[in-house]
Amino acid sequence: MALLSKKEMKRIPIVDDANDSQFGVVAIDLENCNGCKMCTIICPCDVLELYGPRHDKKVRIKEGLSMCLSCDNCHAICEYDAISIEQTYNFVGRYKQLNRGAAIQPRLKY
Amino acid sequence: MSDIAKDRVDANDAEETEQQPRRAVKTTEIEEGDPWNTIEAAFLKRRSIRRFKKKQVPAHMIRRILEIGRFAPSQGNCQPWKYVVVRDRETITEMENFCADMCRKISGALDYTAYKKGTFARWRSETFLKLFAKWRPSNMHPVPFGAVNLIANDRFKVFHHPPTIIIPLMDTRGIGHPEIDLGIVGTNIVMAAHSLGLGTCWVGLASFLNDSAEWRERLGVEEPYQLIEAISVGYVLGKPMQNTVARETHETLWIEDGEKNLIY
Numbered sequence: 001m002a003l004l005s006k007k008e009m010k011r012i013p014i015v016d017d018a019n020d021s022q023f024g025v026v027a028i029d030l031e032n033c034n035g036c037k038m039c040t041i042i043c044p045c046d047v048l049e050l051y052g053p054r055h056d057k058k059v060r061i062k063e064g065l066s067m068c069l070s071c072d073n074c075h076a077i078c079e080y081d082a083i084s085i086e087q088t089y090n091f092v093g094r095y096k097q098l099n100r101g102a103a104i105q106p107r108l109k110y
Numbered sequence: 111m112s113d114i115a116k117d118r119v120d121a122n123d124a125e126e127t128e129q130q131p132r133r134a135v136k137t138t139e140i141e142e143g144d145p146w147n148t149i150e151a152a153f154l155k156r157r158s159i160r161r162f163k164k165k166q167v168p169a170h171m172i173r174r175i176l177e178i179g180r181f182a183p184s185q186g187n188c189q190p191w192k193y194v195v196v197r198d199r200e201t202i203t204e205m206e207n208f209c210a211d212m213c214r215k216i217s218g219a220l221d222y223t224a225y226k227k228g229t230f231a232r233w234r235s236e237t238f239l240k241l242f243a244k245w246r247p248s249n250m251h252p253v254p255f256g257a258v259n260l261i262a263n264d265r266f267k268v269f270h271h272p273p274t275i276i277i278p279l280m281d282t283r284g285i286g287h288p289e290i291d292l293g294i295v296g297t298n299i300v301m302a303a304h305s306l307g308l309g310t311c312w313v314g315l316a317s318f319l320n321d322s323a324e325w326r327e328r329l330g331v332e333e334p335y336q337l338i339e340a341i342s343v344g345y346v347l348g349k350p351m352q353n354t355v356a357r358e359t360h361e362t363l364w365i366e367d368g369e370k371n372l373i374y
């Protein structure tokens with residue numbers, strides 16, 4: 001028994017095809033975000049940018065291919081609890097995520 | 111003393127022994143829901159650090175970190191590693207440039223996202239990628255593929271300009287799966303550094319250096335050793351470790367009392 005077929009094991013997902021590849025998605029709380037820019041500096045995948053008028057900047061996901069690796073480092077640095085991972089990456093074929101639950105914070109109770 | 115034994119003693123640096131750690135950790139009963147202890151919290155708060163201050167870390171602190179590495183568990187106590195420590199700014203810049211150049215070459219051949227769908231160029235580089243993937247499928251995960259392309263486009267770095275790079279070299283003769291032992295020694299290094307307030311980042315892309323005769327020579331990588339990873343170390347810039355992160359849960363098959371249950 002195998003969780004992936006031989007054919008699936010050989011299939012390498014195309015990264016800019018939404019049917020093949022889903023990258024991480026962060027949820028941004030525009031109320032709390034004060035445009036401090038920290039998350040854009042820390043993001044290892046260069047997916048975040050600031051926008052808006054000079055004194056009221058907010059963060060958003062850049063246009064185009066966003067290859068967020070769902071590390072949540074943006075959440076780790078944000079002092080205002082304004083950003084966090086909402087959806088983690090997943091792919092078809094060889095790199096399909098198996099046997100995972102949704103991303104959650106460290107648990108003390110189960 | 112046999113020659114083999116003498117060889118080893120002679121190789122040691124002058125100061126070696128240290129006092130015993132004060133007390134062994136006692137087993138403590140904890141209730142469900144009790145707060146994380148210091149060590150648990152350290153593991154939860156550690157992040158990969160990719161922004162470092164320019165300031166060099168004192169040599170004795172790096173030696174102290176390596177000392178914790180020395181006591182990592184390994185299969186059959188075979189300890190299949192030795193270290194290279196790079197602390198010269200120019201050498202680090204040259205390592206960065208070499209690896210970034212490799213990324214540009216790979217990206218140039220394989221980054222099909224640079225071309226419009228349906229064009230010949232797009233088809234050609236997708237075909238290249240598929241061929242390459244047959245040869246080395248585990249290198250073709252979209253995340254490192256993305257990182258290589260970002261580096262090629264100057265949107266990401268390889269080593270992140272740290273003041274110090276620790277490279278644990280793997281002795282390929284290690285028992286069983288020496289990669290595991292390298293992962294453990296690296297974890298010791300990373301957590302020891304974290305406990306001293308330093309930041310670290312694993313750099314798998316450093317393995318490009320292993321494929322270069324010139325770099326193997328410069329870093330003293332000889333058979334049977336291999337350079338498979340590097341760890342950047344330095345003072346943390348800003349406050350990237352304020353909050354813990356969310357991560358996926360993993361299926362766990364729990365076997366107890368003759369029953370099998372899946373938990374997450």
Ligand SMILES: Cc1cc2nc3c(=O)[nH]c(=O)nc-3n(C[C@H](O)[C@H](O)[C@H](O)COP(=O)(O)O)c2cc1C
Pocket residue numbers: 044069071073156157158159160268311312313314315316339
């Ligand atoms: C073996 C290994 C190799 C890695 N290689 C790289 C690398 O080349 N570049 C990089 O920026 N991060 C690298 N990382 C860091 C991972 O991206 C990071 O651990 C992951 O995103 C989780 O984030 P965290 O470390 O902040 O928890 C590596 C991690 C490991 C364990």
Ligand code: SF4
Pocket residue numbers: 032033034035036037038039040058059077078079080081082083
């Ligand atoms: S770190 Fe937080 S507050 Fe600052 S820009 Fe990012 S989301 Fe906004």
Ligand code: SF4
Pocket residue numbers: 024026042043044045046047048067068069070071072073074075085
């Ligand atoms: S989860 Fe990681 S990769 Fe994704 S936006 Fe946040 S910092 Fe960037």
